[in-house]
Amino acid sequence: MRRLPPLTAIEAFVQVARLGSVKSAAEELSLSSPALSRRVQNLEHFLGRSLFERRHHAMVLTEDGEALLARVSGPLDELANAIEVSTGQADLLRLRLGVLPLFASQRLIGKLPELRDMHPELHIDIDTAAHGTARLGDGLDAAITLAQSIEPGLYSREIDHNIITPIGARGLTVRGAPVTEPEQLAGLTILLHRDMPETFLFWRNAIGYPNLEPAAEDHFDSGQLMLDAAAQGLGVAFMLDSHLQDADDERLVPLFDTRVESPYSYWFSCRRSALRRKPVKLFHDWLFSRVCRQASGPSESGAAIAEAV
Incomplete structure (x- = not known):
């Protein structure tokens, strides 16, 4: 049998690639930053090539890193889902949502019973602290914010015009x-x-x-x-x-x-990779089908959304 790198090293690589930060990935995996960095370095040593360019407060994938991520991220997610099903953890889904208090009280909380009826396995932790988009992947899975625009690196969709x-x-x-x-x-x-x-x-x-x-x-x-x-x-x-x-x-x-x-609108945003996670996808689809007022059009085309997920 061919020798394989440790699964923990692959998991560390995928998290850093998705979150763009050793610190955020370490928190996601409940590791220290040095421990996570060692796992990524061990994988690079195993492969004999660099997977990231180390920049100030950021990790940017190299071409080799992009290629590896495309090959392993899907199978790794499938493996994680299989483990959740086997251990019974798939029965409970949890979304960590950042949302402004006024939006939550006026337009969200009153409709959440409907979502619970549709998906009783989905539970939502609500965080009303500021700077929701800055904390995506670092404590939050998704955010509903009030802004003129959302940074291009994130998946975003405008909730309504006002x-x-x-x-x-x-x-x-x-x-x-x-x-x-x-x-x-x-x-x-x-x-x-x-x-x-x-x-x-x-x-x-x-x-x-x-x-x-x-x-x-x-x-x-x-x-x-x-x-x-x-x-x-x-x-x-x-x-x-x-x-x-x-x-x-x-x-x-x-x-x-x-x-x-108004130049300001409510936006839903998350990291692009987060839309592959079932809790985020369920909430996203319910939000835009049942809660949001009709905007003139989403910020992303259907093709772009499909690509994101």
């Missing part, structure tokens, strides 16, 4: 007059979300008021708190029309007759 909506308390006034014109913002505080910092600037330029300055800007890291602050008359929240619709709060109304498409 309109920038200035949201205020019903009956809001400034200097005793009802707020009906954009110029009146000069006497009001505006409320901005940390993930949408340029919303007001984009809106004022689009409606032809590039020099319009509010009395003050208050910044929030919680969309729900922004809505609550607006409802209490503390300022005008510059958010998305979906935020107002899903809030269903009679205290809140849209201000001004403007319609400006």
Whole structure:
């Protein structure tokens, strides 16, 4: 029988190749970074060729590494699935999902019972901390974030398009007059979300008021708190029309007759290799078939999605 390298070395190689980082791969495999590096080096020594270019904080596959990954990643996944079935672990699937709190409360949690009915074996760990895309493969399997775009190296799909909506308390006034014109913002505080910092600037330029300055800007890291602050008359929240619709709060109304498409959208993203994992694929397909509003089109074509999975 031909001599083979240790399976642990192949597993280490595949994880580093998929995650692009020794640190992330080590955490995924519950190893120290030096131990994982030794496994990869042992495989390179066995093969007699370099599989990675070592760069600052990154591991980039060489041509030999790309070729090897294409040959072994599929069989390794099949072997892992076979072991899960044999040990009974396949009965439980777990997804580590990063999601913004407002999206989770308005559009996700209420629909999760439907997903549980469809896939009772799927369980979701929800993480509402910031910087979801930066933590993909490093604690998160997938993320739902609010951004203008997602870095090209990740698989991403736009969840919906939205309109920038200035949201205020019903009956809001400034200097005793009802707020009906954009110029009146000069006497009001505006409320901005940390993930949408340029919303007001984009809106004022689009409606032809590039020099319009509010009395003050208050910044929030919680969309729900922004809505609550607006409802209490503390300022005008510059958010998305979906935020107002899903809030269903009679205290809140849209201000001004403007319609400006937002540069910010909700996105689903994950590492491309993650779509091969059943928990990610099940959630992705359910999200876009049952939860998401129809966007003008996904960020990737059907062919690109098929290639990713």
